[in-house]
Amino acid sequence: MAHQWGMVIDLDRCTGCEACVVACHAENNIATVSPEEAARGRTMHWIHVERHWEGEYPNVRARFRPVLCQQCGAAPCEPVCPTYASYHTAEGLNAQVYNRCIGTRYCANACPYTVRVFNWFSPEWDKPLHLQLNPDVSVREGGVMEKCTFCSQRITAAEIHAQAENRELRDGDVTPACVQSCPAGAMVFGDLSDPTSQVSRLARLARGSKLLEELGTLPAITYLERE
Amino acid sequence: MRRRDFLKIAAVGGAAVTIDGCGDHATQLIHFIPEETLIPGLAVWRPGVCNQCSAGCGLQVKVMQGDAEVVRNGQSGLIKMGLAKKLEGNPQHPVNHGKLCARGQAGLQVTYNPDRIQQPLKRTGERGAGQFARIGWDEAIENLVTHLSPLASEHPPQSLAFLTRPLMGQRRTLVERFLSGFNGAQMVSFEPFDDSVLREANRLSFGHSQLPTFDLARSNYVVCFGADFLGTWNSPVAHNVGYGAMRQGRPGNRGKFVQVECRMSQTGANADEWIPAQLGTEGHLALAFAHVIVNEHLVKAESAGTAGSRIDGWSKGLPDYSPDAVARKTGVAAEIITRLAREMVTAGSGVAIVGGAPLAQTNGLFTALAVNALNELLGGVGRPGGVCFSPGLPLDESKRRPANAAEPRLISVRTFAEQVLSAREPDTIKVLLVNGANPVFAAPTGWRVREALDKVPFIVSFGNFLDETSNLADLILPDHSYLESWMDDVPESGTVDAVLSIAPPAMLSLHETRALPDVLLDVSRHLGGEASKALPWKSYEEMLQATFTPLRHSVGSIAADTDEEFWGKLKQQGGWWSSNRVGPPKSSPPVASFAPVKSEDPTWDGAATEYPFQFLPYVSQQFLDGTHANLSWLQELPEVLSTAIWSSWVEINPQTAARLAIGQGDLVEVSSQHGRVRAPAVLSPGIAPDVLAMPAGQGHEEYGRYATGRGANPVHVLAPQMATATGSLAWASTRVKVARVGSGDLILFSGGPTEFRAEKLSR
Incomplete structure (x- = not known):
């Protein structure tokens, strides 16, 4: 039976430190876009930490929620793509085939979680910052939509590794970059x-x-509420 | 140029140049040959030591073969070399347990930063004009030796100073030994948001002059006074690891967390109860808790031992700190004080934490001693779920210094500037060496650091980057990045084990830089005499090996039959740690001649009538004190509470803002008696109505393309006021006023659902 990759994020552990955000940038060759483009809302974060204020001073609370692609079982982003660039894999991932994408941005429009980001320009790295690029992950060009992959390169690597050792994948073999870095242990990844x-x-x-579960998107990410 | 041609030229160039130390020809040639051990496309993991703050976390560096453009001996070319591609925490390391924070993750951008200084530079224009010429290492070392040799031989006192950020591990020993060759050389340590008040308080209360380690994983109750311990303070990764376990690591037992602060920090946002108290009265609040605990006979006052005896009136039941009296002072209701005090005791294994703004007041020592006493009363010191102090390494400390060598005088930047400005020729500083400290940016204007540096005849910087301070240098000898260097550290806190973090370079140097320790060894050899006797090692690696190999005879994480085997394993594993957990802290001889502290109120700079707001600068989640403002990943990381990116801002309570007709994003001017600063406003419900807060780290005038000219520097507003006990800067003791002056350029993160969109600027 195919794996069904999923994640649990414990909001009672999450402290809003955002290690996951930078870890994701480093692992997945995500570009920074400059202050001018950022002011236009064009940053490329695959994962971000929402902050919700509750109440007023002095009885005020802030709540954090890391939000990344929910890898929906019934993903609104998939059926709207005219070129089948967004598709559903056998292992439950909402995949994006970059070289099929023609940049209609219908998928980003359909996504209720706003976790798809668009390359308005081809990314540039001031040399020698290009040396930080991870050879295991392709760099996306201008005009292409991109998104969280659950670090599919790490899933593939773990599968190859297990195959070489002639065994099945074990729980804990696959760790996406955000999960690996999370200091409070708020994120757990594995096979549902x-x-x-x-x-x-x-x-x-x-x-x-689940986040916005009333929409019927069947997310693969479960949030454990803060107590 | 083809690579083959390049290699030829490089080899010839290498032969033409004679450099001591790391410059022998064989080594230089190896730099140009692809590393045989790397298979293209396959990653190897090498140990590292994180240098992004002083916590000393262990790293695993993912290294893969790649093509890098490098310059060697004036020739540029492409070579295949191992390149760091990703940083992760070292899973075995007792401080960070395989985890890493956002700033640690961004560490790759230090090594690959486009604004790194790539080879030695010599000033050509006016000082501060930023005009430099590239020179070779021979010339650079010779230049430095020429300036230092008269100081070493003629021995005019106090003519050499070494201005540095706190030095890790053996770097400190090496620099101290280097300075011992000069009569009265001074070590000037600079850390903008330092913890010297807490170290002093811990010395008085517990006999340990160091930062505390918390066993959060086994705490049932955490009460924290002002410290951003989950964000930026002390050992944040270690704290987060423990915090996660405290909340959800013990089924059925979820620890409670109370945060006391007047501006909600990232840490405070996680609290079960967030208690805003008047800034500077946190010590009174701690003693009010103690008052309730003692007077309700929940715990005996005597059980607080030495820590309790530091507080005036402790044995009499703290009559001055009744909940009613303290409620008037702090603004925290008496019922809340009483309830929380009872909770702390009944929860069992509670711990009190103090740090940050409460200790950056003129009465910081009082506050710290008060919280220490509360901690001891709660029974948390040296117990599971409480606070303890990391043990040092089981090594003979007497060998740190050569026999008869005096410890170099350690002074503050403020004292240094005063000395230079008041000194008469010829008894003044002749040469200043600067390592990683940037006081021109981060010290208050009132300390007149810039003026003082202008009077120093010769300044040498070892910085990787041109910043406000290194821009004033006459000579720059750029250091390797921390992934290119031998790194070692003995973490001051964050672990109950004795820990050594150590790692060889994870990759070869990208540019023509040299590691600071090896440069100092080289210079001392050139100088000869006392200077070289104190530093008998050929290389820093040799010094580390000689220093740490004796650990083989202690029980720890490495078992080895020979010194060579031990050293090999040490390099491979990224450190050594004692497998035996330490018990309660050793009872240290009590510090006599210390009068118990009496109730002390903070002294604010500026009259409340003219300057109605208390000004709270805080350590930035992205940039800390500003050191990381040149990393683009961190500039584009939304600060988690404001969601601001590429910005700096002033946080204002929404009701205060409405009263002053200040809207979200409006440009406001904050002014004190000492200076003014302009930044856009962020309306935040998590800040007291009479407090204005501003993150540190932005407002650089000179720090590379990502930081220069971006945002504003809150340090310009600060009064040069000191914490009375230690002489460190009381950075949270300035009063200010605020006014709207126009529309601002605040950039808020615009991704994510609903709430962020509603917050987007309307203008």
């Missing part, structure tokens, strides 16, 4: 089709809920 995996066990907790 394996009921014994850590991610499956956590996803069944009573604190669990």
Whole structure:
């Protein structure tokens, strides 16, 4: 049976430190866009941390929620793509084929989580910053939509590694960059089709809920609410 | 040019130049030959030590083969070399347990920064004009030796100073030994938001002059006074690891967390109860908790031992700190004080934390001693779930310094500037060496650092970048980045184990830079005499090996039969740590002749009538004190509470803003008796109505393309007021006024659903 990759994010552990955000930039060759473009809302974050204020001073609270592609089971981004650049993989990922994408941005329009980002320009790195690029991940060009892949390069690498050792993938073999860096251990990744995996066990907790689940998107990410 | 041609020229060039130390020809040639051990496309993981703050986290560096344009001996060319591609935490490391913070993740951009200084520079224009000529290392070293040799031989006192940010590990020992060759050479340490008040308080209360380590994972109750311990303070990754376990690591037992501060920090946002108290009265609040605990006979006052005895009136039950009296002072209701005090005791294994703004007041020592006493009363010192102090390495410390060598005088930048400005020729500083410290940017204008530096005849910088301070240098000898250097550190806190972090260079140097320790060794050899006797090693690597190999005889993470085997494993594993957990802190001889502290109020600079707001600069989540403002990943990282990117801003309570007709994003001017600064306003519900807050780190005049001319520097507003006990800057003791002056250029993160969109600027 194919793996069904999923994630649990424990909001009671998350402290809003944003290590995940920079880890994602470093792992996935995400460009920075300059202050001018950022002011136009064109930053390229695949993951961001939402901050929600509640109440007024002095009875005020802030809540954090890291939001990345929810890898929906019924993804609104997929059926709208005229070129089949957005498609659903057998392992439950909302994949994006960059060289099919013609930049209609219908998918970003359809996504209720606003986690798809568009390359308004081809990215540039002031030399020698290009040396930081991760050879395991392709660099996207201008006119192309991009998004979180659950670090599919790491999934592939772990599968190859397991194959070379002539065994099945084990729970914990795959760790996306955000999960690996998370200092408070708020993020857990794994196979939801394996009921014994850590991610499956956590996803069944009573604190669990999906983001905007009333839309029927069937996200693969479960948030555990802050107590 | 083809690579083959390049290699030929490089080899010839290498032969034509004679450089001591790391410059022998064989080594130089190797730099140009592809590393045989790397297979294209396959990553190797090498250990590292993070240098993005002083926590000393262990790294794993992903290294892959790549093509890099490099310059060697004046020739540029392309070579294949191992390149760092990603940084992760070292899973075995007792401080960070495989984790890393946002700033640590961004560390690659230090090495690959386009604005790095690529080879030695000599000033050609006026000082500060930023005109430099490239020179070779021979000339650079010779230049430095020429300036230093009269100081070493003629021994005029105090003519050499070494201005540095706090030095890690053996770098400190090496620099101290280097300075011991000069009569009365001074070490000038500069850290903008330093913790010297807390270290002093910990010395008085517990006999340990160091930052504390918290066992958060086993705490049931955490009460924190002002420290951003999950964001920027002390050892944030270690704290986050423990915090996650405290919340959800023990089924059925979720620790409670209370934060006391007047401006909600990233840390405070996670609290179960967020208690805004008047800035500078946190010590009173801590003693009010103690008052309730003692007077309700929950815990005996005597159990606070030495820490309690530091507080005047402790044994009498703290009569001056009744909840009612303290409620009037702090603004925290008496019922809340009483309830929280009872909770802390009944929860068991509670811990109190203090740091940041409460200690940056004139009464900082009082506050720190008060919280220390509360901690001891809660029974948390040296116990599970409490606070302890990381042990040093089991090494003979007496060998740190050569026999008879005096410790170099450690002075503050303020004292240094005063000395230089008041000195008469010829008893003044002749040469100033600068390593990684940027006081021209980060010290208050009132300290007159810039003026003082103008009077120093010869300034040498070892910086990687041109910043406000290194721009004044006459000679720049650029250091390697920390991924290109031998790195070592003994973390001051963040672990209960004895820990050494150590790692060889993860990659070869990209530019014609040289590691500071090796440059100093080289210079001392040229100088000869006392200077070279104190530094008998050929290289920093040799010094590290000689220093740390004796750890083989202590029980720890490495078992080895020979010194060579031990050293090999040490290099591979990125460190050594004691496998035995330490017990409670050793009882240290009590510091006598210290009168118990009496109730002390903070002294504010500026009259409340003219300057109605308390000004709170804070350490930036992205840039800390400004050191990381030149990293584009961090400039484009939204600050988590304001969501601002590429900006600096002033946080104002929405009601205050409405009263002053200030809207979100409006440009406001904040002014004190000492200076003014302009930045856009961010209306924040998490700040007291009489406080204005501003992140540090932006407003650079000279710090590369990503930082220069961006935002504003809150330091310009600060009064040069000191914490009375230690002489460090009381950076949260200035009063200011504020006015709208126009429309601003605030950039807020615009991704994400609903709420952020509603916040987008209307103008």
